[in-house]
Amino acid sequence: MPNTPNWYDEGMGHIWLPYTQMKTAVPPLPVASTNGVRLTLSDGRELIDGIASWWAAAHGYNHPHILDAMKQQLEAMPHAMFGGLVNEPALKLAKRLAAMMPGDLNRVFIAESGSVSVEVAMKMALQYYFNRGEKRTKFVHFRGTYHGDTLGTMAVCDPEEGMHGLFGDVLAKNLLADLPRTQEAADQFAAFLKKHASDVAAVITEPLVQGAGGMVFHQPETLRWLREACDDAGVLLIVDEIFTGFYRTGSRFAVDQAGIVPDMLTLSKALSGGVSPLSVCIARESVFDAFYDDDPSKALMHGPTYMGHALGCAAANASLDLFEREDYAAKVHAIEGQMMAELAPCGFAPNVKSVRVKGAIGVVQLEDASAIETLKPKFVERGVWIRPFRDIVYLTPPLTIGEDDLGTLTGAIRDVLGA
Structure with missing residues (x-):
């Protein structure tokens, strides 16, 4: 990966990453800072986080x-x-x-x-x-x-x-x-x-x-x-x-x-x-x-x-x-409604088996997951952090996410799966 910081270059030879075949894995992205629903990479790119750091950052980052x-x-x-x-x-x-x-x-x-x-x-x-x-x-x-x-x-x-x-x-x-x-x-x-x-x-x-x-x-x-x-x-x-x-x-x-x-x-x-x-x-x-x-x-x-x-x-x-x-039940209700509406078109995309939403969890399940790893860089190219696994592309965003940022996440899924 070009233009990585010194701490990344010096440390990657010694770290053991989770759920990762270290020999063949695509190098991870270096995160420099976080704020709200965004991850800022060391090269200055910003990604809207659709996963909330494994579902934990419910209030967003740096509250x-x-x-x-x-x-x-x-x-x-x-x-x-x-x-x-x-x-x-x-x-x-x-x-x-x-x-x-x-x-x-x-x-x-x-x-x-x-x-x-x-x-x-x-x-x-x-x-x-x-x-x-x-x-x-x-x-x-x-x-x-x-x-x-x-x-x-x-x-x-x-x-x-x-x-x-x-x-x-x-x-x-x-x-x-x-x-x-x-x-x-x-x-x-x-x-x-x-x-x-x-x-x-x-x-x-x-x-x-x-x-x-x-x-x-x-x-x-x-x-x-x-x-x-x-x-x-x-x-x-x-x-x-x-x-x-x-x-x-x-x-x-x-x-x-x-x-x-x-x-x-x-x-x-x-x-x-x-x-x-x-x-x-x-x-x-x-x-x-x-x-x-x-x-x-x-x-x-x-x-x-x-x-x-x-x-x-x-x-x-x-x-x-x-x-x-704050009324988090109302926040989640709004997220649920928006994801239902905006992920529904994915059901017509090739290779999509089903689309389902519950609360602040949105899921698009694929018929064939053999190429799912190739989707991750395509999401990064669109300025979002979405991490598919098994046979699903999913969203579990921070519960504080705004309508526009959530729309960017769902739009990226529609674009990538539609293509």
Whole structure:
């Protein structure tokens, strides 16, 4: 790549990039700065970000309210260990999140990455039964699902269509099922779960959208059926809202559309506004009670070094301020309507299988994905950052994006796919 900065030339020989075959990959683009919904490259080109940094930059980049809160916290205390010590931003965040949750989801475990929060939820589920004298060691997960890249979360991702098939022989063996989308399928799933209940600690699912599995949508009824099946079988339910949380599907949380209370719920990404690594696992009081005991061996023995990270929690509190002060449901409703109208013509383009939109998620699915990597530079040429994967071209823009910028993104998709 010509005219790259020194830091790029000197560092690329030492970095290991994510999800990348380093030998054959097209070199990544060097980003110099961000602002609003734009990425500025080192050569001065600006790209409208249609992906919101893997769905995290819900408020856009460099939001002054979040940056000001972090500056104040940085001067006071960036971090202090959460073992034997606590800090105001973390406890404030826990209280605020508990108030947002349905039912008695009110015990908040604060970690760093989304994968870790799911690992924590899985560990809670296992020990919940251990502490009750039951040895349940399996999880039920679904085809098309993704929950993370750590060893535990890999074992509850789709083993056939997902990216972790290479590790199948060394991962924990769990129970794979089809996500129920009809009443008949729900009845079959309930029978399946009851049959295996004595071995199952929890069912784990992504609500309304299977993200990395190809942005596949399902209805709120599916979540209600899962909740009913878990209640009937006496099994815990984990809902992974790392992608869907904070209005991405239209409501503040996807579970709000189903009216259910999971036993554990995980959040990350938009939680901190895409500014700081941060995640939470929020558990129901009934789950917490299984650990609350005079016996020290019943405590949850988990504690990331940066648990309760004060600086990240300050960013998250500022992010929550924005979600509470502004009508994000209305913002997403407008984004949804515009994407529905402007992506619909893609359905007539060659090689397009389907077009679908839910909340601030727009998807164009291709019939043949063999040349999908060739689309990325064509989007850059049009001044947008859109990163197709699998067989889809998709948009998950910042929720603050304006009509004109969103129109540029949808127009680029129509142009590239139409050509």
